[in-house]
Amino acid sequence: MWLVALKSSWRQSFQLMTRYMFNMVSGLVTMYIIFLMLFFGVKAVGGSALNLGDTLEGLFTGYVVWMIVIIGYQDLAYGVTNEAQTGTLEQLYLSPVGYRWLAFFTQLFNSLIYLTEITVMVVIMMLTTGKWLHLDLVSVFPLFAAVYAQALGLGFALAGLALVYKRIQAFFQIVTFGVIGFFFIPWDRFPWAKYLPFAMGRYLLEKVMAGGLRLWQLDGSDILVLLISTGMYLGLGILAFSAGESRAKAKGFLGQY
Amino acid sequence: MSVLSKDMPCASRDFLEPNFLAVKHLRKTFLDKKRKVEAIKDISFSVGKGEMVGLLGPNGAGKTTTIKCILGLVKPDSGDITVSGIDCRRNPREASKNMAAVLEGARNVYWRLTVWENIIFFAGIHGVSVVKGKEYFEYLLEELKLKDKRDTEVRNLSSGYKQKTAVACALAKMTPLVFLDEPTLGLDVESSYELREALKRLQSEEKRTIIVSSHDMRVIQDVCSRVIIVSGGKVVVDAGVEELLSLFRTRSYRIVLSRNGNGTSLEEIRRKMTQVFPQAGMTETRDTVEIKVDLKNAFEIYELVDTLRDLRAAIETISQEEVDLERAFLEIVRRENEICG
Numbered sequence: 001m002w003l004v005a006l007k008s009s010w011r012q013s014f015q016l017m018t019r020y021m022f023n024m025v026s027g028l029v030t031m032y033i034i035f036l037m038l039f040f041g042v043k044a045v046g047g048s049a050l051n052l053g054d055t056l057e058g059l060f061t062g063y064v065v066w067m068i069v070i071i072g073y074q075d076l077a078y079g080v081t082n083e084a085q086t087g088t089l090e091q092l093y094l095s096p097v098g099y100r101w102l103a104f105f106t107q108l109f110n111s112l113i114y115l116t117e118i119t120v121m122v123v124i125m126m127l128t129t130g131k132w133l134h135l136d137l138v139s140v141f142p143l144f145a146a147v148y149a150q151a152l153g154l155g156f157a158l159a160g161l162a163l164v165y166k167r168i169q170a171f172f173q174i175v176t177f178g179v180i181g182f183f184f185i186p187w188d189r190f191p192w193a194k195y196l197p198f199a200m201g202r203y204l205l206e207k208v209m210a211g212g213l214r215l216w217q218l219d220g221s222d223i224l225v226l227l228i229s230t231g232m233y234l235g236l237g238i239l240a241f242s243a244g245e246s247r248a249k250a251k252g253f254l255g256q257y
Numbered sequence: 258m259s260v261l262s263k264d265m266p267c268a269s270r271d272f273l274e275p276n277f278l279a280v281k282h283l284r285k286t287f288l289d290k291k292r293k294v295e296a297i298k299d300i301s302f303s304v305g306k307g308e309m310v311g312l313l314g315p316n317g318a319g320k321t322t323t324i325k326c327i328l329g330l331v332k333p334d335s336g337d338i339t340v341s342g343i344d345c346r347r348n349p350r351e352a353s354k355n356m357a358a359v360l361e362g363a364r365n366v367y368w369r370l371t372v373w374e375n376i377i378f379f380a381g382i383h384g385v386s387v388v389k390g391k392e393y394f395e396y397l398l399e400e401l402k403l404k405d406k407r408d409t410e411v412r413n414l415s416s417g418y419k420q421k422t423a424v425a426c427a428l429a430k431m432t433p434l435v436f437l438d439e440p441t442l443g444l445d446v447e448s449s450y451e452l453r454e455a456l457k458r459l460q461s462e463e464k465r466t467i468i469v470s471s472h473d474m475r476v477i478q479d480v481c482s483r484v485i486i487v488s489g490g491k492v493v494v495d496a497g498v499e500e501l502l503s504l505f506r507t508r509s510y511r512i513v514l515s516r517n518g519n520g521t522s523l524e525e526i527r528r529k530m531t532q533v534f535p536q537a538g539m540t541e542t543r544d545t546v547e548i549k550v551d552l553k554n555a556f557e558i559y560e561l562v563d564t565l566r567d568l569r570a571a572i573e574t575i576s577q578e579e580v581d582l583e584r585a586f587l588e589i590v591r592r593e594n595e596i597c598g
Contacts, residue, residue, distance in 0.1 A: 001384030008381020019369045087363030095382040249332040
């Protein structure tokens, strides 16, 4: 049953992706334009005015991580809202596999597509800006995956909120910009900040992409922090989703919008 | 003949496993702006395997909440629900393998996907692969007259076809229990008829347990053998459709009096009838007076005839009223409301 459900979910994700291709491409183009504005804006004022990193390469890496986070969490959080809006959410809940797993299958498919797209986009960005990052895929992909998994945790938590409070897109926007704050709280003054979502992922990705280190050259304790925080945020997100789901079922407005 | 074969979950030819679906003392209260609303007060019923049962009730009676509690989409406050012996509250995933539904007020399908893509997706997430189900899916398209629309995106279809696609997706899951909540809502007469005919054929061939909730009494009367009427969060009637109709048929009378030759004035007839049978209704034409009355029990017919004889009324005809489910339903709900104040 699980394999059939996974295949069906992936087939449907691909079909919907082809039907909504314009929407997906325009989203990526928008992110690319925002990046160009940021990059050349910061370059023009001669510093890291937006505090996205210590260097232009840092800004570059920070932006890539931000992109992964946004795509990772928005897809899940907006997914619930969209399914409720289109009147298919309750049908997905009728599956013996369970909505949570179906959402996860969809994310698994999307993550493969998006991570490939982001990689291609990073190459385009590098060509545009003339700033070259180290794209050692063996080192970069596991870190991308860890950041993406944390983003899924955030996505699950927000999806749980969306089940209960329905129209919370305005809150999604706040979160989109709020997560930038997690990246740049100085660890020397606030040592706990390295445990914040995405902070360690961004730090290690900067080491790899801007600093040229390989995965095995990274500090073991940093990788441990990344693994622990990834597991913790994904787990917390799923717990928050379960709580939202349970509340929506008790209130009887699971499929309402 | 259906292509659902012996290896498919709903292919049982053993008619009526009496407690295939059993709902016992179901209760659900919602909190609406700090006010408690008892959506379901105490609902109990059971449905046998292979039965096609109508779930009726006025708006807010608790039909959809009951269905959603069974499906696990709403968490009940208390009560037991079992499907094929599986406890739906303790083991919802296992129970959901046996259930599919078309839900009221929702699209139920993806408008951006074609009819075929929707069918294979919804069947797939229920564990039915294209390889296993292809022949049956084709059969459903044929039965529901969707074959020509197979590769059309649902958004480009009329509401009738959209609804039939939703029904096809629910049936494609091959579950032994199917809920159809308002399956003909918004359909024109022809589409509604086609869907009803298809449902009757499918049910008779596959012996699935189908529960239909509808405001359209013709649908229930046409396709269901049994009806459960819910009002005020309780089951007020649980009877066979024919049994229910005959109950009302035997007690509903239409008496036509001639206006010529009556020994008593019309006013006197009206006064006396209102006194003895306050539930009676009277209409007048140029030549006749028509009385419609629902008697409380079978013996009241004697009292009625005696009253008319005392009034020296010239009876032209006495006939039993043709009762349909809609009339029976309205009468039951009216009486229930009177009892509950």
